[in-house]
């Protein structure tokens with residue numbers, strides 16, 4: 274990579290401005306805590322490990338971190354099955370470690386966002402334990418969806434809804450008298466019972482949860498399955514059981530929950546500008562925009578870039594549709610190319626690119642294709658992709674390890690796989706473990722430096738998912754030394770973004786190079802050129818001075834599968 278930007282070294286101690294709507298153009302780094310850094314040497318990442326590595330995140334030049342769920346949980350879906358919303362899982366630390374983390378993050382100019390999981394809890398949550406014990410018809414069961422089965426003796430699920438992870442969305446319980454009894458609804462794993470959001474205590478409970486953490490300094494939440502809380506009032510069968518189920522997702526009633534939370538968030542103004550960012554999978558961007566109406570969420574992930582192949586026309590049309598649909602709400606677009614649920618970018622872009630438009634009910638499936646991977650090509654495209662993403666107006670969420678250009682670990686042995694998708698699909702879908710393998714920090718250390726405690730003399734336990742040998746080549750300490758590494762590109766790009774692309778300046782497409790495999794976009798005096806095909810492109814002087822490129826450039830020739838930033 275050419276590092277022609279004179280650049281500022283990101284300062285480690287930036288002040289956090291108190292009132293600006295910081296989220297509108299923020300870059301947020303997603304920390305999958307379990308796999309980030311392990312301070313106590315048990316093979317599982319923890320808050321102390323994160324504290325020890327905060328300087329690394331600050332030096333990347335991001336504005337905030339989003340922590341995947343770190344509440345007490347049996348970890349059946351790695352924290353998305355919560356047993357207690359008002360505490361920290363002992364495997365990760367405790368409330369005082371969390372407080373220390375927040376302070377240290379704040380000292381480095383980093384805000385902390387948590388993950389709110391309101392659609393479902395864990396079967397270990399006290400409400401669910403009480404509901405099981407209390408039996409059919411009890412007030413305890415009313416907080417969930419407990420229903421009698423169909424068919425002879427109720428031995429068939431109440432309706433035809435399917436779990437997102439495979440199999441029916443219902444599980445039958447054994448009643449306190451030892452007999453098979455009612456069924457409960459779970460849109461995901463059977464360990465994740467869905468709350469009944471028509472019950473007033475559920476809504477009150479989540480108000481308390483939000484306030485509990487906001488009052489401890491948390492600056493926002495990513496909201497898990499934010500389109501899922503409301504269900505069809507009669508739990509009626511869905512006409513296409515294997516298609517997008519509009520009886521369980523994206524119901525009109527769900528917007529009332531978002532309005533309620535928005536009022537709660539706004540009650541902290543003007544002193545604090547808190548954000549809520551929704552994880553919302555809907556078949557059309559216009560639907561997504563409905564969640565961003567002025568009295569609802571402040572942000573919602575725009576997943577359409579993540580589901581596009583590496584193709585100029587498709588990316589352009591997805592970007593434009595995001596801008597057109599979301600701008601009218603007054604919100605900015607929240608761009609993402611990766612997260613803990615999809616295959617890593619290098620792998621997606623190093624595979625044969627799908628040509629068919631994905632079925633809206635299987636959008637996430639296209640992000641988890643298997644098949645041969647050209648890692649070098651995928652890496653080049655991922656570098657170009659991040660320059661495209663960071664040039665767009667709005668906020669960007671980055672998943673840990675993307676800055677190292679980690680490929681997906683596709684060949685984990687079956688016996689170590691932990692994702693409930695693997696089990697519920699009876700081994701037909703590999704699921705998401707391959708993007709969750711613990712990070713490599715130091716090429717020559719045991720566990721590649723993921724576990725820190727061996728320095729104190731102890732031998733670290735094996736990481737919770739095994740790291741392949743080739744992780745050594747991607748380790749932070751190796752990349753830190755190389756000006757042409759993905760890490761160097763991320764650092765340069767993030768530092769440069771503050772100067773070049775800050776603010777809401779409008780995006781226009783520049784078609785003067787007239788090539789179908791190129792995207793050229795302009796915002797203010799800055800310009801980005803992305804070459805999606807294999808052919809190089811000569812950048813005419815009138816496009817401006819080259820500030821940064823994703824690969825080394827000779828003169829003004831941008832190679833194929835690469836991107837450059839320019840300024841006039």
Ligand code: GLC
Nearest residue numbers: 350353390461497498613614
């Ligand atoms: C969201 C999370 C995913 C989790 C699921 C159930 O999609 O991102 O990791 O498994 O919700 O909570």
